[in-house]
Structures are given as structure tokens and as C-alpha cells.
Amino acid sequence: MTTLTLQVSNDKHERLSAIANEQGLSVARLIDETMSNMLAEYEAKKRFENRAKQGDIKKAMALLDKAL
Numbered sequence: 001m002t003t004l005t006l007q008v009s010n011d012k013h014e015r016l017s018a019i020a021n022e023q024g025l026s027v028a029r030l031i032d033e034t035m036s037n038m039l040a041e042y043e044a045k046k047r048f049e050n051r052a053k054q055g056d057i058k059k060a061m062a063l064l065d066k067a068l
Contacts, residue, residue, distance in 0.1 A: 006031075041067075 008016070013027070020030040044067035051060035 016027050016030060020027045023030065025033070044063075048060055048064050048067065051063050054060075
């Protein structure tokens with residue numbers, strides 16, 4: 001596991017803390033889960049784009065349905 005240090009404004013940290021507390025998470029866990037979701041969405045988009053380049057619309061649409 002890698003440690004990542006971020007600088008954020010006090011206001012943003014307070015807002016993140018409020019969201020994390022509401023969800024019963026630490027700020028670090030909230031950010032980790034958010035990054036995981038972002039990566040999953042990005043990778044799904046890339047898979048869809050690759051399928052679309054292959055010209056098989058049925059497979060691309062099926063993949064998009066799975067992603068959404």
C-alpha cells in the first residue's frame with residue numbers, strides 16, 4: 001500500500017469530514033472509496049470505447065448496460 005499526502009483547504013477538509021462522519025467512515029476511507037469508484041467508471045468507459053472501436057455495437061451496448 002502507498003501513502004499519499006494531499007493538501008486541501010480547511011473548508012474542503014471540514015466538508016469531507018462531515019460526509020465521512022455521516023457515513024461512518026474516516027476521511028481516508030471516504031477518499032479511498034471515491035477513488036475506487038472513479039477508477040471503476042474510467043475503466044468501464046475505456047472498455048466501452050475499445051468495444052465501440054471494434055465496430056460491434058451489440059457487444060458495446062451490452063458492456064455499457066453492465067457498467068450502468
